[in-house]
Amino acid sequence: MSALDRRLTSFQNALASFSWPSKTDAWFQSRLAVQNTALHGVIAANVPQLDTVSNPNKFYSKGGSGERPSGIAAGNYSFNLTIGAARETINVSVSARDTWNDVLGSVQAAVNTASLPVQATVISQQTPFSSEPDLAATGQVLALSVNPGRPDQTVSLADASGHLLSALGLQATLNPATPATLGNHFVQGMQLATPSSVSSSSFDANAPATLALGRHDFAVNLSTSGAAGQQTTYVSKAYDPSAATTLTPGNYTFSYRFGQENKTLTVSVKNGWTWNDLLQAVAAGINGQAVWTSASKTLPAGQSSFSQPGLVATVQSSPIPSATAQGTFTNGEVLQIATTAPFAGQNFSLSDGSGGLLASVGLTAKLTGTPLSVTVQSGWTWGDVLSSVANTIGSSVPGVAAQASDQSFYSSAVPGKTIVNSQGTGINVTIADPRIGRRMTLNDGATGLLSSLGMAAAVPGQDGKISVDGQAQVSENNTFAVDQGRLQLGLRSTFASSLPVKVVRTMDQITNGFNDIINSYNDLQSFLNKNKGSWKNSLSRTLAAPVANQASNLAWMGVSGSAKTNQLWTQGQPFFDALVTDPARAAATLASSPGGLIPAWRQAVASIRRNGLDGYLNTASPLGLPPDTVQSEFDLERKHRLVNLLG
Incomplete structure (x- = not known):
């Protein structure tokens, strides 16, 4: 057989x-x-029709020496980037001391953090055509490319303010005019692309939520490698602005670190202060301003006499839900302290001093990314909570999808068996449009909402990666271009050996x-x-x-x-x-x-x-043997004697 x-x-x-x-x-x-048989099912190889081949590299800049002055005038520039029917304005700042590498890096970061699926890469090429077969420039070169798996492949550029594109010498590339190169490409599947995602535990959607009523803060951090960091935010608890503060009158200190700046501030709480007075006083200390309060004509801004660029504190409305009636609210306020552009990515942190002021008002959780909140109301079920979280994320963070969906509870009460004993609801949050180097994390606020929902663990996400003829390539969607797009590879599973794909x-x-x-x-x-x-x-x-x-x-x-x-x-x-x-x-x-x-x-x-x-199998005979024949007793005896005779 x-x-x-x-x-x-x-x-x-x-x-x-x-x-x-x-x-x-x-x-x-x-x-x-033609693939090696070991590649069947793990990689897809396709040679598109020549008249449909699109060069993945759409634009190249001129080459330059990375550490030399850029030669580009300092200032703020903008240009329009268009792919298909979508267009976005890209803003770039150039300083007087920027090198060629600095400028290329700034453009790269601005393009890669935009919403359009265009990837900017800095190529280092020592001799013409050594890195890219259609690139003659040497030194550091900016390339704009589009993954071959994207439906739109037509990209255009136009200066909007200033002439940065002209200064960079960006020129459109040509599509290949000759068929794919014959021969072997040796491929190794190193890593599958996986978007960042976070899933919650499963809950009975109709069961009453056990979370505390009121505001719950959290943040979604969508970052791109090589780009500036994201906004940092601290948010206090919500208070009735007219209610008397419960803090004892006296001096309270706290400090902050912002980039290389360290500062300690003092807030002197007076008799008769309301929560609004207190929040305004802390904001005034951060902003370096005087503030009016109900208890005194003016309040000096702690020990700060000037504002910190890139750091802003604001008192914002945040309605407080009724403890008994769903949909009923009273006035409430929170204090929000956040970093702002162009310094949003600077490291910022708060720390308590004497009196524990920050802990008392809830300014303890550092939120990185887009700050979000949901307000849990009386009578809410777990389904209400999950839907609110999903809707808040989905409507507030471009490029991130969040959905509350039905899941199943499993019981292990019977050994050796998994039994579905009830249905539940959970949330899945993921990057909707993956990009190279783009990652997502969720930050929990002071109330621990995400932890309560079982959203502490996450799939970190990674780019797809293959090696083709010894050169590594990365992809956001496991589709790769070889030979200027004339060969396309789709990674389905990783494999350690370097195996041939032959054109x-x-x-x-x-x-x-x-x-x-x-x-x-x-x-x-x-x-x-x-x-x-x-x-x-x-x-x-x-x-x-x-x-x-x-x-x-x-x-x-x-x-x-x-x-x-x-x-x-x-x-x-x-x-x-x-x-x-x-x-x-x-x-x-x-x-x-x-x-x-x-x-x-x-x-x-x-x-x-x-x-x-x-x-x-033919059951009439054993496998591979002729059918048995019937032999007489005389024949058997004769065979026996013949064997004895021959020894």
């Missing part, structure tokens, strides 16, 4: 390796990608591939002919049926055979002529599903595999 299995597997592999081009009107320019002429591949199939088929039928007593005739007939169904068309293509042995042979010139003169009929004969010879053979082999080889 193993001998048959080997031959059937060889036939299967030959069938799996055969492919037909999408375009056959230019046979001698057409190319196909061949389509005509050669069809001819050679079909010959491989015929040779494997003949070997299989020859084995069955030699072992007719071991295998049922239905096995050979199943394999021969697709040939009979296409007999006239195969004869037209120069393929003939023997009805007695089921062997096939191909005449080269008629086969070649058929491909050239009528490629549509040739495709219908060989490759079109479901009636083409090769798809039909694939179905036949799949059917044999499903049935199992032992189902075709």
Whole structure:
């Protein structure tokens, strides 16, 4: 049985390796990608039609020495970046001391943090065409590219304010004019792209929520490698602004660190202060301003006499929900302290001093990214909470998708069995449009909302990565471009070995591939002919049926055979002529599903595999042995004596 299995597997592999081009009107320019059998199912290889190939690199800048002055005038610049029907204005600041590398890095960060699927990369090239086959410039070069898996491939640029594009020398590239390069590309699948995501625990959507009523803060941090950091925010608890503060009158200190700046502030709480007075006083200390309060005419701004650029404290309205009636609120306020552009990414932190002021008002949780909040009301269920969190994220953070969906609770009460005993609801938050280097994290606020929802653990996310001929490539969607886009690879699973993907002429591949199939088929039928007593005739007939169904068309293509042995042979010139003169009929004969010879053979082999080889075994005799014959007692005795005679 193993001998048959080997031959059937060889036939299967030959069938799996055969492919037909999408375009056959230019046979001698057409190319196909042929994969090593070990790559089947782990990587997809495709050579697009030449007239549809789009160079993944859309623009190159001129080259420059990275550490030398940029030569670009200091100032604020903007340009319009368009892909397909979408357009976005990109803003870049250039300082007088910026080097060429600094300017390229600023443009790279601005493009890569935009919402459009255009990727900016800085290429270092020492000699012309050594890094990219169409790049003559040397030094540090800015490249703008689009992943080949994106539907829109048309990119345009236009200066909006200033002439930064002209200063950078950005020029559009050309699409390849010649077919894909013939030969092997050695590929290693190193890492699959996975977007960052966070999922909650499952909850009974109709059960009452056990969270504290009121405001719950958290943040979504969507960052891109190489770009500036995200905004940092602290948010206090919500207070009735007219209610008297519960803090004892006296001096309270706290400090902050902002970039390289360290500062300690003092707030003197007076008799009769309300919560609004207190929050305004803390804000005044941060902002370096005087403030009016209900208890005193003016309040000095602690020990700060000037504002800190990039740091702003504001007292904001935050309605407080009724403890008994859903949808009913009273006035409330929170203090928010946040970093702002252009210093939003600077490291910022608060720390308590004497009196514990920050802890008392809830300014303890550092939120990085987009600050968000939900207000839990009386009578809310877990379904209400989850929907509110999902809607808040989805409507407030571009590029992030959040959805509350049904899930299942599982019981392990019965050993060895997993039983679904009830349905639940959970949240999944993920990056909706992954980009290279883009990651998402969630930061919990002081109330621990995310922790309560089981959203503490996250899938960090990663870029797809392969090596092609020793050069690493990254991708946001596991699609990669090789040879200026003339070969496209789709990573499905990782693999450690470096394996070949070969680009061949389509005509050669069809001819050679079909010959491989015929040779494997003949070997299989020859084995069955030699072992007719071991295998049922239905096995050979199943394999021969697709040939009979296409007999006239195969004869037209120069393929003939023997009805007695089921062997096939191909005449080269008629086969070649058929491909050239009528490629549509040739495709219908060989490759079109479901009636083409090769798809039909694939179905036949799949059917044999499903049935199992032992189902075709002839039960009249042991495998591989001729049928037993009946021998008389005289014959047995004669054989015994002959053995004794010969020793």
